[in-house]
Structures are given as structure tokens and as C-alpha cells.
Amino acid sequence: MDVESSTKTEASQEVEHLTPVEDKKLDRIYRHLDFRIIPALWCLYFLTSFGGSAYGNTLTMNFETGHSLKQTLNLTSHDTSVASALEYVGFILFDLPMNLAMTKMSPQVWLSRMVVSVGLLYTCYAALKNASGLIAIRFFSGVAGAGVWPGMTYYISLWYPEHRTARRIGYYFTAAQLSASAAGLVAAGFQKMDMTRNMEGWKWLFIVYGSITIFVGFTLIWWLPDRPSHLVSPKKSFLPEKVAVFFRSPQPLTGENRRIHEQDMKARYIKLSWGWRDVVKVISDLRTWPLIIMYFGVVGTGFGLAVFGTTLISALNPSLSGIDVSLLYAPIWLFDLGGILLVTPFADKFKGLRPILFSASTLIIIVGLIVTTYAHGFWHRYSGLLIAGFGLGPTVPITMTMSSEIMLPVYGDVGTAVAAALVSGLGNLGSVTATYALYSGWPADAARLYQYSNMMLVLMLGVSIVSCAILQFMRWKWY
Structure with a gap:
């Protein structure tokens, strides 16, 4: 660690001596990287997020004719809540090992593998016959998608310094919002295909979505670049050279641009050879746990509304048709997109305000749920x-950016990888709570128009705000 710290100090001094021309050039270099990396990550996250939102829509698709997924498979409220919860159990169990594996191999190949796996799983939904099959495939959908979100956070840290990450994470996070919005619109369209060739509309939706996802997943191998050249391990690939070349993606920077980028990143990024002791150090860092609880409340609310948003809308106005419900579901996520585009740039520009921006945004969610x-x-x-x-x-x-901001300077890239996986994985216990214990998982609450479910989310969000305050106190007092 002493050698690594010395190297980082020397690199920092080099950055301080960058000429004004090079300093301005950095902005152009990172914009150039944006065009290569951000659209690919956006597509990756759009496709892997779409499945969960599509699944939520299929629960009510063509319910007037008895052809929704819930009716076709004769699902009870208990079945749907267990199936939804088990997806997040898959995330929780496999987020950390998947992200650790990514630190040891070509990250773009690993991300591509995740996308292809998700596509294969969702294509299989069209073959479902009963509740047991749905419960099993929801769990394996979680396993297939485990590591995608923390993996992208780790990947972005390879190419961008921490003070430039919140906006970039926000850019590709918009894919989740647009995929949720698109899922409502697409579901409305596929309802028109109901019983075409004797298949329900939801089956057509999963077949088309899965096929597109598989195709795009393979193209990501050559679209996304590998690590920056100065971080590529000198170890020989375990694959034969002719095969390894097939999976290599060209570096997006060359010549002087590569030199300046390398100089900037070396000042702020530490790549370490890590062992399990290093992983334990990150897990035992007290700051990790408030981050997990912050994520717990907001992601639980987000997935609760993503999966059961159509259920809630339908309960508020039972006279709406399945198409009407799907169309009304979409604008929720367009507003979500607006929040990202308006707020995350401030989180990069004013790093010290990140906890305030997180808490203020969480309060807005609370207000919305109370109004609803x-x-x-x-x-x-x-x-x-x-x-x-x-x-x-x-x-x-903002939560994921704070995780990288706190862990990277102390633990290097393994800190980013482990913290992102823990925050995403254990934080998804909030998703389990929202999808298993609330809404459809709480049948008696339907008569109350899910009043108690909404208020439980408000309680979870309040705990997230308190955790953010505790984290800031710890940073001021002890770190």
C-alpha cells in the first residue's frame, strides 16, 4: 500500500502541473469517452431494466379478456409477491461475487455475458405454464441480472475520475426510467397482438424483448472498450490468443489524448491486487452500512412502484382498461428522468452538497406518496x-457516486467494486420488502387502496434520510 500511495502522490503532482491547454483538453477527452461509453451503458441498462417493468405490466395486460399473465397462470397474490421477491434474492446473493469476478477479467465481456443471460431468461417466459415455473424463473432472472448495476458503477470508475461520475451515472441511469416508461407503451401495443397464433400478448412481448436483448448483448463485446491501456493486466489471457483477439475491443483514446487521460486517472485511481482480507475490510468499514440503508429505502420504493405501479393505478381507478393503465404508467418514469437530468449535474459540481441533494430528493418522494x-x-x-x-x-x-467517492481513495478499485455490490445487493432487501410484504403481498391492503403499503415506503424513505445524516456525521467526526 505504501508503494501505491507513493505512486498516487507522484501522479497527483503531475496533474497539478498540467498546462491550461491540457486542462481544457481533459474536458474534450471525457466528452469523447462519453460518446463511446455512455450510449453503450445506456442500452445495456435499458435492456436489463426493461424486463422487470415489462413483467409488472404483464400482470394486467389484457385482463378484460382473461389473458393477463396472472390470469393465464392462475396466480394468487402470494404467488406474485413470492416471485417478485425471489428476483431480488438472486440480486442479493450474486451481486458481490459477480462484481468481484468482473475485476479479474475483461469487464466489457462480463457485462455482455450478463445482458445475453437476461435475454435468454426472458425469452423462456413465453413457455411458462404455472406459478411454480414463474417463481423459479424470477429467481434465475435475478441471478442473470446480478452485478449489472454495481458492475456499471465499477466500469465507469475505470474511465472517469470520481468528480465526473455522478452526471455519467445519472445519464445511463435514465435508461431505467425510460425502459419503465417504454414498457408501459410497448405493453399497450402488444395487447393488440393478444392470441395471435394462439399466444397471449404477454408471451409475444417476452419473445421479442428477449431476442433483441440477446442480439444487443453480443454486440456490446465490441462496442464497449476494455479497461484503459494503463490498467490492462500484463498477465496472459487464459484463452488461446486467436480467441482472445476476437473478444478485444479497440481503445477509444490514442496518442496524446491517451497520455493526458492516463495522467489524470493515475492521480485519482488505485488499482490493487486484492485478496479476501481486502474484501472484509470494505465490508467492515462502518461507512458502508449507512450507504446500504440509504439505498434500501429509495430502491425499495423505486422497484415497488416499478413492479406494482400498474396495480396501484388500476386500484385508484378500476374503470380503466389495461391499455389505459399501461399508458398512465409511462409518465411516472418520464418525471423520474426529469429529476435525474436536473439534479445530478449539481451533484458533480457541488460534491459537498450530495447528502443534501439526496435528502431533498427523498423528501420529494415522501410528499408524492402522501399525495397519492x-x-x-x-x-x-x-x-x-x-x-x-x-x-x-x-x-x-447520488448514492452510488457517494459510495465510490468514499471507498476508492482508501481501498482502490476493489473498494469501489465491493461497496457498489454491497450497496446494490443488500440494499435490494428494500425491493424484497416492497414486492413481497407490500401491495399484492398484502391482500388486505387492497381495500384501503394500498394506504398502509404507501406509508411503509414513507417509513423506509425516512430511515434513508436518517442514515444519510449519520453517514455525514461519521465522515465529519471520524474519517
């Missing part, structure tokens, strides 16, 4: 969902 629960009239209650969507947008990118 207690306002009079359908449209007033629906506006509460839009408010909650706006607040949700910035919270996850």
Missing part, C-alpha cells in the same frame, strides 16, 4: 405518483 395516499380524486392521487417519480430519479445515482 390522501388526496381526493383520481387525478390528484395520480399526480402524487408523478411527484414521487421526480424525486426518485437522482437518489440512486
